[in-house]
Structure formats: C-alpha cells, structure tokens
Amino acid sequence: MKHLLSINDLGAEGIDEVCRLADHFTEVSQRPIPKVPALRGKTVAMLFYEDSTRTRLSFEVAARRLSADVMGFSVSASSVNKGESVRDTVATVSAMGPDAIVVRHRSAGVPQQTAAWTHASVINAGDGWHEHPTQALLDCYTIRDRLGSVAGRRIVILGDIKHSRVARSCVMAFTSLGAKVTLVAPPTLLPPAVDSWPVDISFSLDAVLSDCDVVYGLRVQSERQSEALLPSLREYTAQWGLTVDRANRLPAGALVMHPGPVNRGVEIAPEVLDQPNATLNEQVRHGVAVRMAVLYLLLAADPDLRPEGEAA
Amino acid sequence: MSIAVKGGLVIDQTGERVADVVVDDGRIVAVGPDLSGEEVLDASGYVVAPGFVDLHTHLRQPGAEESETIESGGWAAVRGGFSAVVAMPNTNPPIDCAAVVQEVLALGGKAPCDVYSSGAITVGRKGDQLAPIAEMAALGVRLFTDDGNGVQEAGLMRRAMEYAAGLGVVLAQHCEVDSLAAGGHMHEGEWSSRLGIPGVPAEAEELMVMRDIALSRFTGAPVHFQHLSTRGSIAMVRAARQAGVEVTAEAATHHFTLTDDSCASYDPVFKVNPPLRPADDRDAVREGLADGAVDAIATDHAPHTMDAKERPFDQAPPGMLGLETALALALTELNLPVAEVVGLLSWRPATIAGLKGVHGGPIAPDAPANLCVFDPQEEWTINPDDTASRSRNNPYAGRTVRGRVRHTIVGGQAVLVDQEMRP
Numbered sequence: 001m002k003h004l005l006s007i008n009d010l011g012a013e014g015i016d017e018v019c020r021l022a023d024h025f026t027e028v029s030q031r032p033i034p035k036v037p038a039l040r041g042k043t044v045a046m047l048f049y050e051d052s053t054r055t056r057l058s059f060e061v062a063a064r065r066l067s068a069d070v071m072g073f074s075v076s077a078s079s080v081n082k083g084e085s086v087r088d089t090v091a092t093v094s095a096m097g098p099d100a101i102v103v104r105h106r107s108a109g110v111p112q113q114t115a116a117w118t119h120a121s122v123i124n125a126g127d128g129w130h131e132h133p134t135q136a137l138l139d140c141y142t143i144r145d146r147l148g149s150v151a152g153r154r155i156v157i158l159g160d161i162k163h164s165r166v167a168r169s170c171v172m173a174f175t176s177l178g179a180k181v182t183l184v185a186p187p188t189l190l191p192p193a194v195d196s197w198p199v200d201i202s203f204s205l206d207a208v209l210s211d212c213d214v215v216y217g218l219r220v221q222s223e224r225q226s227e228a229l230l231p232s233l234r235e236y237t238a239q240w241g242l243t244v245d246r247a248n249r250l251p252a253g254a255l256v257m258h259p260g261p262v263n264r265g266v267e268i269a270p271e272v273l274d275q276p277n278a279t280l281n282e283q284v285r286h287g288v289a290v291r292m293a294v295l296y297l298l299l300a301a302d303p304d305l306r307p308e309g310e311a312a
Numbered sequence: 313m314s315i316a317v318k319g320g321l322v323i324d325q326t327g328e329r330v331a332d333v334v335v336d337d338g339r340i341v342a343v344g345p346d347l348s349g350e351e352v353l354d355a356s357g358y359v360v361a362p363g364f365v366d367l368h369t370h371l372r373q374p375g376a377e378e379s380e381t382i383e384s385g386g387w388a389a390v391r392g393g394f395s396a397v398v399a400m401p402n403t404n405p406p407i408d409c410a411a412v413v414q415e416v417l418a419l420g421g422k423a424p425c426d427v428y429s430s431g432a433i434t435v436g437r438k439g440d441q442l443a444p445i446a447e448m449a450a451l452g453v454r455l456f457t458d459d460g461n462g463v464q465e466a467g468l469m470r471r472a473m474e475y476a477a478g479l480g481v482v483l484a485q486h487c488e489v490d491s492l493a494a495g496g497h498m499h500e501g502e503w504s505s506r507l508g509i510p511g512v513p514a515e516a517e518e519l520m521v522m523r524d525i526a527l528s529r530f531t532g533a534p535v536h537f538q539h540l541s542t543r544g545s546i547a548m549v550r551a552a553r554q555a556g557v558e559v560t561a562e563a564a565t566h567h568f569t570l571t572d573d574s575c576a577s578y579d580p581v582f583k584v585n586p587p588l589r590p591a592d593d594r595d596a597v598r599e600g601l602a603d604g605a606v607d608a609i610a611t612d613h614a615p616h617t618m619d620a621k622e623r624p625f626d627q628a629p630p631g632m633l634g635l636e637t638a639l640a641l642a643l644t645e646l647n648l649p650v651a652e653v654v655g656l657l658s659w660r661p662a663t664i665a666g667l668k669g670v671h672g673g674p675i676a677p678d679a680p681a682n683l684c685v686f687d688p689q690e691e692w693t694i695n696p697d698d699t700a701s702r703s704r705n706n707p708y709a710g711r712t713v714r715g716r717v718r719h720t721i722v723g724g725q726a727v728l729v730d731q732e733m734r735p
Contacts, residue, residue, distance in 0.1 A: 087622050107624030108508040109578025128626070130508030168508055191505040192513075 021293035039068035045098035062291035136169035151178035159218035320355030324673035335681035362673035363395020363682035368610035375404025380615035386423025387700035393684035408432035454666035477533035487520035543596035550605035580628030608661035615703030643715035
C-alpha cells in the first residue's frame with residue numbers, strides 16, 4: 001500500500017494489521033525509552049492547511065518514536081498565505097524528499113490530488129467532510145482494546161454526521177469489521193442519500209440507548225444554527241445530547257467515545273466525560289500507536305526492503 | 313474562389329441526398345451531380361451538413377483571455393464543425409450593455425466562425441435591475457440570459473419576459489434556485505454523500521424550470537431553458553410543450569455523456585454547473601433529445617486554466633470544454649440517426665438563436681455558405697492537448713469516439729480543411 005487516503009484503502013484485513021502493529025507499538029510506547037529505529041533516515045512532512053492540535057501532535061510523536069525526521073509546515077507562516085497553489089506547495093515540499101506527506105485540508109479530496117503530485121506516500125489526516133482514516137483506526141483499536149473486538153458490536157454514532165469526516169471513516173471501518181452501526185441525529189444533520197450507507201438510522205437517542213455497546217459522539221457546532229439546520233444548541237442538547245440521565249441508561253460497560261475536541265455540555269455532559277466508560281484520553285493515547293503502525297506499514301513494510309526469501 | 317464539396321451525403325432539414333455542393337462569394341451556388349469548383353474538397357463517404365450552431369459558448373473575452381479569446385474559441389468552434397456560436401455574457405465586464413456587445417462583435421471579426429453575442433437580462437447579471445435589453449437588441453442580440461446565474465426574483469423575471477417579448481427577443485434561463493444550490497459543488501446524491509462534497513439537488517434546477525414555465529404561460533412570452541440536466545426538468549418541459557406553452561430547451565453534451573460518479577476522482581475537470589447527474593438523469597436527457605422534448609445540443613464550452621482546475625474540488629470553477637467534441641459524442645452516445653444529430657446541432661438551435669436562413673441550412677442555391685463536412689464513421693481518441701482552445705479542461709481524455717469533422721466552411725471560406733485550420 002502506497003497511500004492511506006481512505007479507510008477503503010485498508011479494508012478489514014488492513015485494519016486488523018494496523019491494530020496488530022499498534023499492539024506492538026503500544027508496548028514500545030510503554031518502554032523507558034519509547035523509541036525504535038524502524039524509520040531511521042525516513043522523513044515525514046506535515047502539511048496541515050487546517051488547524052489541528054491532537055492529530056498533528058500525534059503524527060509528530062508517532063514519527064519521532066519510529067526515529068523518522070519530521071518536517072513541519074506551518075500554513076500561517078508559509079507561502080500559502082501568499083497565494084501559492086496546493087500543487088506548487090506539494091511540489092516544493094516533495095522536492096525536499098520526504099518519504100511521507102501527512103495532509104490535512106478543509107476541502108474534500110486534497111489528499112487524493114496530492115497523491116497525484118508527489119512520489120511520497122500520502123496520509124490523509126482529514127479532508128473536509130470526507131474522511132479521517134487514522135481517527136477511525138484509533139477508534140477501532142480503542143473498541144478492540146476495551147471490548148475485545150469490533151465485530152458484532154452495536155455502535156451508535158451520534159450528532160453531526162453530515163459534516164463529519166470522522167463519521168464517514170468510522171462507518172466504513174466499523175461496518176467492514178462487522179459491527180452494526182446506527183446513526184442518530186436530527187434529519188438535517190444526516191448526509192444526503194444516507195439510505196445508501198450500510199447503517200441503520202434513528203432520530204431518537206432515547207430509543208437506541210439501552211441497546212448499544214458504544215455511543216460515539218460527534219462535535220456539534222454553533223454555526224449549524226445559522227444554517228437553519230438546528231433551531232438552537234439548547235434544543236439539540238435536550239433531544240440528542242448525551243446527558244447524565246441518558247448516560248445512566250446505557251448498558252453496563254457500554255463505551256462513550258468522542259474524537260475531540262468536545263463541545264462540553266452540548267453533545268456530551270461534562271460529568272459523563274469523567275466516567276470510567278468514557279474513552280477520550282485512551283483514544284488520544286492509542287492515536288500515537290496507531291499512527292506509528294500506519295507510518296510503519298507505509299514506509300517500512302516495503303517488500304523490497306526485506307531480506308531475500310522472506311515473505312511479504 | 314469557388315469551392316466544390318464533392319461526393320458527400322447532403323443532409324439538411326429538407327432531407328438527404330448524395331450531391332456535390334458548390335459555394336462561391338459567400339453563398340451556395342449549386343447543389344447537384346458532377347459539379348466543379350476552383351478548389352475541390354473531397355466529401356465522399358462524408359456527411360455535408362449545415363454548419364453547426366452553438367447556443368451556449370463561453371469565449372471568456374473580455375476579461376479572462378488567459379483561458380480563451382473570441383479568436384481561439386472561434387477556432388475550437390470550427391474544429392467542431394460550428395459555423396456560429398452564441399457568446400455567453402458572464403465576461404468581465406459582463407455583456408450587459410451596448411458597449412460590451414459592440415466589443416464582442418468587433419472581436420468576433422477575428423474569429424473564423426460567426427460570433428453572436430448574447431446579452432445579460434439584468435445589470436451585471438446581479439438579478440436586481442433590468443439590463444438595457446432594447447439597446448442590445450438593436451445591435452442584433454437575440455438571446456438574453458444571466459447565464460451562470462438564474463434570475464432569482466420571480467417578479468423581475470416576469471417583467472423581463474414581458475419586456476423581451478415586446479422586442480421579439482428570447483430570454484434564456486440558467487435554472488438554479490440559489491438558496492437550494494448555494495455552497496454545492498456536485499450533484500447532491502449518493503456520490504456527494506460518500507465523497508463529502510456539498511451537493512446541489514436536482515430540485516434547485518427543477519423549481520426554476522417549474523416557475524418559468526408558469527411565467528411563460530402567464531405572460532405568453534417564450535423562454536429557453538439552458539443546459540437541462542434532470543429527469544424532472546425534461547418531463548416538465550415535455551408536458552409544457554404539449555400544453556402549448558412556448559418553451560424551448562437545450563442539453564449540454566456532458567449531460568448525456570458523463571455521470572456524477574466521475575467526481576470520485578476529485579478531479580475538478582468533472583466539476584460543472586449544472587452538475588453531472590446520476591445515470592437516470594443522463595438517460596432522461598438522451599430520451600429528451602430523442603423525442604423532441606429537448607430542441608438542441610449545446611456545448612456549454614467553458615474554458616478554464618490548468619491552475620484554476622487544479623484547485624481543491626470545492627474551490628475550482630465549474631465548466632468544461634465542449635466545442636471540439638460535441639459532434640463525436642452525440643454520434644457515439646445518442647444512438648440517433650445521423651440526420652437527427654445534425655438537426656440537434658444545426659437547424660434546431662439556429663431557430664432558437666434567431667439565425668434561421670443564415671445558419672442551419674437549407675443547403676440550397678442562394679443560401680449562405682455555412683457548411684460542416686464530417687466523417688460519421690471515423691474513430692478517434694480524444695486528446696486534450698489536440699485543441700485550438702487556450703484551455704485543456706477536457707473531461708473526455710482517452711475516450712474513443714466515432715465521427716469527426718473534416719471541413720468547415722463559414723461564409724464561403726474554407727476555414728477548416730481536412731482538420732487543418734486555415735487562418
């Protein structure tokens with residue numbers, strides 16, 4: 001595999017492989033010196049056109065723990081603000097010889113376009129409403145870690161599905177691993193033609209709460225009010241917020257997940273975030289191991305680099 | 313100098329027959345067997361048709377000469393067999409007053425085909441205030457449109473229709489309700505949902521088609537619908553015509569050829585407005601062209617620079633080239649008799665553009681010598697670099713098609729001979 005642009009690039013087997021590698025890198029991360037030489041001499045460029053704290057940091061930490069060099073590219077300080085095109089920027093970054101470029105952009109499809117303009121491996125770190133594959137991978141890893149497997153789990157994805165790249169990647173990842181996914185949102189926050197997605201739909205959180213293994217909350221932004229998608233955040237919270245009362249009705253052991261950053265008190269009550277079944281910090285921690293696995297898979301697992309005769 | 317086009321199958325509105333055609337001094341002088349001229353163009357095995365008329369061409373001049381000029385677009389036109397094009401008004405400045413019409417017509421003098429100007433319906437194509445339609449009509453403008461924008465206000469559209477009807481000119485509508493389409497970059501449906509690209513629903517087009525049919529019935533003024541792209545739009549136009557409402561319609565080449573799944577590549581070469589639709593809508597466009605609900609094929613030739621078309625999908629401008637590929641795609645994709653394809657490209661659009669008797673035939677003595685000679689069988693592979701346009705945003709790269717223009721004669725001049733341009 002050359003690039004990771006979509007969860008579909010991996011499929012169920014690929015996701016399993018990432019999780020197995022992540023197990024190993026989780027162990028590495030717990031060592032006194034959490035670093036291996038697997039990618040020594042490799043360079044990973046960060047091309048973030050959109051603000052990001054956790055994803056960018058997570059990729060940087062992952063690359064460094066594999067002994068790769070990291071090339072940071074800060075959009076605000078770069079020539080992008082002088083009107084340079086994405087293609088020219090990609091050409092410039094590529095000319096410095098990175099082995100991988102990690103791209104985040106507010107427009108769907110930019111990682112795919114980037115892949116056509118560089119010899120480096122391209123990793124999608126979030127493109128518009130489209131996909132955020134490494135987020136879905138770390139979520140699969142977290143569910144697997146807590147519940148043993150993703151297969152057969154009943155997963156509720158709650159909130160602004162329409163505008164969520166996380167939701168698109170998670171739906172594909174969870175369903176390809178055999179989970180049963182239910183989307184819960186007001187109809188205005190569901191994507192068009194959602195009946196073509198491999199999911200169930202419910203407009204009522206209360207109706208599905210008592211019958212799930214995971215509630216995966218998504219961020220709901222205040223601008224959805226001005227777009228006439230929601231009357232108010234207050235009404236949203238009343239109908240679809242994961243309040244303390246609703247969290248108490250979850251089956252024992254059901255997980256509360258969220259990709260962050262959380263709009264506290266809007267999609268999830270602050271108290272719920274502090275309960276032991278909330279996995280937000282674990283998700284972030286697993287993000288490093290999973291991104292190490294992805295970088296390793298793309299940059300080190302090239303069959304040509306293996307000793308002669310060893311199977312790929 | 314007289315030119316004899318020899319041995320072709322002559323097709324015009326009156327029928328088809330094998331004949332030689334001789335043109336001289338801008339006119340057809342003879343049609344019949346065994347004719348000769350000072351120059352002879354071989355047409356054996358070819359079709360000799362009236363020069364094509366494109367109701368919908370973006371020539372980008374004035375204002376965006378980096379992507380096309382009236383001259384370069386004119387050469388693309390004659391390479392596609394077009395002897396006349398109607399230039400759309402979304403230039404900079406827009407064609408919304410006599411001065412800009414005059415500039416376009418003057419620049420048209422450098423083009424190898426006849427260039428007609430459309431005019432905007434409203435000042436600046438902004439939809440607020442009527443443009444000086446009579447002033448532009450006096451210069452020969454016959455088609456008025458805010459193309460790229462639909463006229464949003466029903467009251468303003470009503471007045472524009474009434475005003476235009478009194479002048480004997482036709483309003484052409486780019487049907488799109490902004491409040492439904494705003495922020496969209498492809499057809500809203502399964503593919504936009506998967507790709508995470510904000511969509512434009514079919515209803516954004518259909519609501520305005522519905523409204524303008526009602527306004528046409530109400531005012532008695534004709535209206536022409538540009539680049540219809542949905543099954544619903546075409547069904548409404550079909551029903552309106554049967555009810556005697558004076559509406560006409562065009563379909564763009566790409567809407568009977570391409571579908572919205574092309575956008576999965578995220579290549580903005582597939583971004584166009586109205587957007588590529590699912591296969592069922594594409595099929596409805598084909599049916600409309602076959603049964604007469606849709607009058608004409610238009611190219612919506614819309615050149616854009618490489619830079620513009622390499623932006624992220626949601627930041628790239630909509631539009632694709634079309635002049636040089638329209639005939640071949642129509643012959644390849646539509647499964648219609650050649651004569652019907654010729655009609656969709658020549659006499660039918662000529663009638664809508666008010667060019668009857670000048671373009672679109674008949675091929676008969678004393679008619680203006682505007683001809684297209686094409687090989688209906690030649691197979692060729694579309695190569696975006698093989699173009700007279702200044703732009704390369706051709707979505708058909710690598711596609712093998714059937715039917716190729718060999719010669720184009722405009723006003724008695726052979727401007728394209730065996731695919732070679734003759735400046």
